[in-house]
Every structure is written in structure tokens, then in C-alpha cells.
Amino acid sequence: MKTRYLLICLGLALAGARSVAAQTPVAALPTDYTAADIAYGARLYDAQCTTCHGANGDAVGGVNLRSGTFRNAITDQDLARVIANGIQGTGMQGFKFDAAELAGIIAYIRSMNAFDREAVRLGDADRGRALFNAKGECTRCHRVGARGSRVAPDLSDIGAMRSAGSLLRSLTNPSSQMLPINRPVRAVRRDGTIVNGRRLNEDTYTVQLIDDQERLVSLTKSDLREYTILTASPMPSFKDRFDPDEIADVVAYLLSLKGR
């Protein structure tokens, strides 16, 4: 089986030539931006942008730089305009970056999701799709596009949300990568009926979830006899169910899911 190796690491990207990589780069990496621009932009981002946007690019409501979710921009030109001029009436001020700085910042924002601090072996995405749908039975819980269950998180754009390393760890040690919002909850109503589901939203007085029958349920906490948030993922580990080549294939498939 033909395998490709991807070293997704800022330091190695900087070193550039060291590309063990040697082998064909993977399409998941943005190719329109140079490693130098990305590295330069990462440094600027750390110094100028993390105050509001956070290191993960998700600290402003409705904006996720890591996954390319912007409120006021689609193209790189849009991004340049927003960065240079700011957005009046919001916390986004205009920044006096020169052309090289602007290019670096945009390169980094467009590449944030591709960075990871460990090497991940990527296989064949087509084979990964087949494994995902058949042997892995992943669609019994997850959904991609119009196929699969809604009980577990929808993975249609998981390749834009998670890095390769995080996806690999999700397959081998699911609880370690489970986002807190996805933690399963168990609620017992006063009449004794039990609701098991996955959280969609929660506040002091209520919780909204999708239950194990794929129904949207909103519960008022004061109406519950018991409310428990579990920290163990219901997803089994695929460390032994898939061999290493198969895991590499599934990671490649998941990385290809960009949602649009």
C-alpha cells in the first residue's frame, strides 16, 4: 500500500528543506502559502491577535479562524480588508500591517488547522471512506453529509475543525479528544423517565441536547431528579479494530471532510 507521510509541524515547516517529507505532500495542507509566510504570520498572530481571538482562533463569538468561519470575509482580499480597516462597532480594530505582514497573517490564519506538533501518517482517503462506512460502522453514530446517525457529532466538516493529530487520537483514545460540549449527559425527570443524549447547549437553568433517538430535547434543570455529565466517551477505541494502515486511511478521509 502506498503511504504518504506528512509532518505537520511548524518548526519543520520552517526548516522546509528537511522534508522527510520527501514524499508527496498531502492535499489537506494549504499549498498557496509559503512556509515562510505561515511562520512569519504565526509570530505576528501570537503577538497581535491572541488577545481577542485566542490561540485557537475561536475566542470571539461567531468567528473561528481555525476553521475558516468568518462573519465578514470569504476571500483573502476580504480578510486583508478586515484586518487593515477593522469592523466598525465591534472589537475588531484596524491593524497597520505592511504588505508582507498582512500576507503572513493571512497565510497563518488559512493554515492554522493544518499545524500539529506530531507526525501523522496519512493513508488513502477513498479507502478510508469505505472503512468509515463499512468495517468501522462509524455511521451508526456519526453523520457525514446526508448519511449516518445524528447521535454523535456530525463529521461533515471535521477536516476543517481538527488537525490530523487530533483525529488520530480521537480514533485511538476517544475520551482524550472529546470536546466538553460533546460529553454525554444522563438526566432523570421527576417521573423517573431517563434521557440520555449529547449536549448542544447549556445554561444555568436549562440544557439542550439531542437524545439517543435523535430528538431535540430541552430540559429545565429544576424539573430533574438527576443530571449527570459524563467524561468518558461512548465511542470505542479503534486502536485494535483497525490496523495502522487502516487508521491512516481513515484519518486521511476525515481530513478530507471540509463541509463545503
Added chain:
Amino acid sequence: MTRRATGAALIFLLAVAASYRVQAQVGYDRLLNAATDARNWLTYSGGYLSQRYSGLTQITPANAKDLELKWMYQAAVAGGWQTTPLVVDGVMYLTQRPNDVVALDAKTGRVFWMYRYQLDPTQIVCCGSNNRGLAILGDTLYMGTLDAHLVAIDTRSGRPVWNTRVADNKAGYSVTLAPLVVKDEVIVGVGGGEFGIRGFVAAYDARSGNEVWRFYTIPGPNEPGFDSWQACPPDAKAYCDSDAWKHGGGSVWVTGSYDPALNLTYWGIGNAGPDWNADQRPGDNLYTDSVVALDADTGRLKWHYQFTPHDRYDYDSVQVPVLADITWRGAPLKAMVWANRNGNFYVLDRETGRFLVGKPFVKVNWMDTFDERGRPHQTVQPAGQPTWPGNQGGTNWYSPSYSPHTGLFYVSAWENYATIFGGTPVQYQEGRNFGGGQNRPYVPVPGAPSLPGLRRGPINNWTEAAATGAVLALDAATGDLKWRYAMTDVTDSGILTTASDVLFTGGREGYFHALDARTGSLLWKANLGAQIVSGPMTYEVDGRQYVTAISGLSLCVFGLRQ
């Protein structure tokens, strides 16, 4: 015209003139008594002692369940709406983004006039077009602007009277706080702590707008405190700056307090610049992260206390200085009570600045003990390890409340909230961000959503794993926790208490709550649908008590069902 007609006309004119004077005059005597003039709300924090406490008693723990929406006013401009309205004899004055002033009927919400200040379009501000409110004296309102001006506005026409430039906005200065009027002076401070400003508090003549005094929050050469900006050691790291004081920060972006008996005005001072890379500025960096007590007539420093020397966490001390007359160790004390962004609760003697109590109200690991003068022993965490509280603090600028009736101090707290701090060299350039931070949120799963620093949407996907919120009721003399009202998300709402022991507060989730100020039990709540980031206030018109909450773009005013 007959003599009788002339006399009648004269009487009419005198009557008109008299009513004109009586109707709008907010003399200094009214400001001095603002805290006991419960029907009105005459200063940002409800009175010079800044207790955000009202003597109104119509709404009680027993009838709070009968609160209902009386009217709403919708702002046209999106973004966090942080203002506290003023109410004077049935007229409400408030600011809305970016620097509009609105006068409306406090009973119906219908608008009398709107003033739109024309901002410099190139304004530089760190955190959005925030403005926190107005001050009033006589027939004039005072507003600071995002481009660092101070504007006087006629209360009836809504027309500008004078406009004074406070500082250079191109260098990052702004005025976002509500001014404080003392005697015939209008006192403001400047924002810009993320742009390497040299902060100050300044007083302006209320009639002319001319500057009366200025206190630099970063002392210059030959001034007391300058030695806290030390020269760089021979083996200094890159960007260590022996002239760091010139861009030392010390912004002032929340309104101060005033003790008329002592003639001292108190101001909380913001972070040092650069915010996070403290290696660039050796020394304690006075008067950043301090409270300063200034002579109200001259601006001269009477005393200071520094909460966070040589700050590397952006722990602005811009909290409202709450002045409370309490009993401490059996004796009456003119105290200042303060829950700081750094996670500690403090009691200071407000006559002398003496440190009396320092005690964490949330998890704290940047320090562990205080010496007898109140200097914290700092415990800098190893690189990559979390520091509690995180960057936004255990609390922040959110107005706390002190109730003389319960003796409790109430504060909005961020609990279980940490940041992995890191400094990075940053060179000062005018008008550019001077943060120097390489911070990461502390989240249980790498890549998990982190807590939004300022604004949130309708979904909480960071959850309790990133942080939780609470209203804490602390004994004002000891800092001991009396009760805690927990929230799933953090809260950056202010808090209001009343003489009938009702506490009002909001939260990021959009709920507006009435709690029993004695016990913390929930009396009533309403889902207003968007983040509440300002402090509630209360007033009375025609015998009816009203209470305000601003949620998203909506100013919501509640009263009892009739």
C-alpha cells in the same frame, strides 16, 4: 399694556424662569447627596461612595416575582453595550455606541433627543466602541469619546457646549469611562493600555473645559515612584527598555470614587505596557495595577496601594473603588473594599491606604502570601503551566455592590478559569498593539473551544470545563464568603442592591436575576436573550420603582405589575 397685565406677565416670566432653574439643576449639593436621593441616579455608580446601592424599597424579596417589562429601548449599533444610564427627575440620559447620547422619558422610554458625536474615523481602541456613561452637573452632561475628547452637552437641547481634546487618539488614547464630577471639575482617565500609552487622570473645568490638573499614572523622572521603573540589567533580554515608563500603560477606564470628607478621589489603574512581556520593564512599574488616592483639588497623590507589582497577567486594577464605612476589629473604619481582577479581595484604610485584608475569592496561584504591608509574594508558574485566575481575571471592570444594610460586598466572579501565559518581545510603535503576549487558554482538550474574552453568541460550547460564573457575597470586613450563586457560564454583569435587600444582576447567558441579598436565593428571573454586560440601576418616577438591564441591543426596564 395695563399695569395689571404687565404685572401678570412679569409673574409668568418669573415663574417660568424659576421652574427652568428648578427643573434641570443638578448642583454639586445634589451630587453630594446622590446616594440618598434614591428616586434619581445621578452618577455612574449611584453616588460618590460607588456602592451601587439604592435606598428604594418598593421592590422587595416578597414581591419581586411580580416584576414585569415596562418598556424597552433598542440601540441601532451592535456590540457590547456597557453603559449605566443617569436618571434626573424623570428624564433618563444614556450613551450608546459609539458615542451617541440619548435623552428619554424614564417612564415610557420615548426619546426627547439624540446627540451623535462625530468620531474621528481612524479611531484606535482595543476592545470595541465601548462607552460606559455620562456625568452631569447643572444643565450639562459630560461624555468621554473613543477619539479621546471630553464633550459637554446641554441637557435639554442635546447640543454640544464645548469639546476638549484629552489626548492623542493616534497614539492609542481613548476615553471610555463615565466621567466623575467633583465640585466644579469633570474628572476622566484615559484608555489605551494595549497601545503603550502613558496613562493619566485629569480634571477639567466644568464650564470651560480647560484642564485644571493632571496626574500621570506612570511617574516621570524625579517624581516619586519613578524608581519602580528600573534600568535594564547588563545581561538584559532582547527588548528590555530602560525607558519603558514612556510607554508604561497605566490606563484608567472605569470611573473612580470620591470621599467628600477627606476630599480624596480614588482611581483604579490599569495594566502595565506591554501587557504580558514583563521582562521589558524591570521593577514594580508603579502605579500600574494600583489604586491611587488623589487630592480632588490638585490631583496630588496622597497614597497608593499596588495590587499586582510587575504584572505579567494583564490584571488591570480598574475595578470601581467601593467606599464603605464598616466595623473592623471592633472599631469604625473608613474602608475601601475591592475585589481585584487578580483574584484577591482587599480591605484598605481609605484615609491612609493601609493594607488590612487580602484574601482570594477565586482560585489564585500567581501569589501565595502577603507581607504585613500587603505586598504579594509572587509564585510565577513554570512555562506552559496554567495560572489562576486567567487573563480576564477573577473579576474585571464589572461594577460590584456594597449594601450597608447587609454589610455584604457582592462581586461577579469567574471561577475555575485559567490561562497559560507567555510573554514575547514587542517593540513599541505608535498606534500598534503593544501586548507582547503568547497566551493560550487553559482547556481540558487541546483545540477545545475556549471562553470568549469579550463577546459570546447564543451557544455555550466551551462549557463548565473552561470556566463557570458566580455572584459572591463576601463579608466586607473579612472577605469571608457568605453565599454563592452559581452560574454555568461566567458573568460580566454589574450588580445592584437595594435597601429592601434585593440584588439585581445579569450574566452572559442573558438572564436578568433578582436575588435575595441576604441569602442569595433566586427571587425572579427573565431571559432577555443576549449577554448582559453593564450594571443594573434603579430609579423612581411618579411613585413607581423601575430597574434597568441592558441585554444585547436592548435596554429593558422593569417594574412591578400594577
